Amino acid sequence: MTATAAQTRPRKRSGNGTARPADADEIGLDALVGHAGYAVRRFQIWIFQDFIRTLGDVDIRPTQYSVLTVIGANPGLSQMAVAKRLGIERARLVHLLDSLEQRKYVKRVKSKADRRSHALHLTSQGETALAKFKRLAAEHERHVEDRIGKENREQLLRILAGFT
Secondary structure, eight states: OOHHHHHHSOEEEOTTSOEEESSGGGSOOGGGGGOHHHHHHHHHHHHHHHHHHHTGGGTOOHHHHHHHHHHHHSTTEEHHHHHHHHTOOHHHHHHHHHHHHHTTSEEEEEOSSOTTSEEEEEOHHHHHHHHHHHHHHHHHHHHHHHHHOHHHHHHHHHHHGGGO
């Protein structure tokens, strides 16, 4: 939008009588424009919203998908190992696993090596569901590529690889 268009838009008056922008898009961000953290967080919000929209019919959230994917790729992992690898608080992971177990996607098996822990496995229903979730997640990744371009998506993944 041009400065002229922004200036001609209606402005609301604040309590002290000064004019303020009427639309959120017109609110200046000042130094936030140059902050990587702010830009990454806004992109993350868009990514999560698109993921949830794309996988909405199967009712899977990004964290649930991550947990199922890691368990599927590494059957028998302990809860502690999954929590540590994905950076999820143990208490939150327990709640998440409870919900995945109720949906019959995951089963906990007492570990033979350490009877205090459980080995995590996908059920056959979980394996079937995960295959579908992966197809939908690939569609979501195509949305990301459409939004930022193939080369930018690949470069973003290279940049962020050091944080995974």
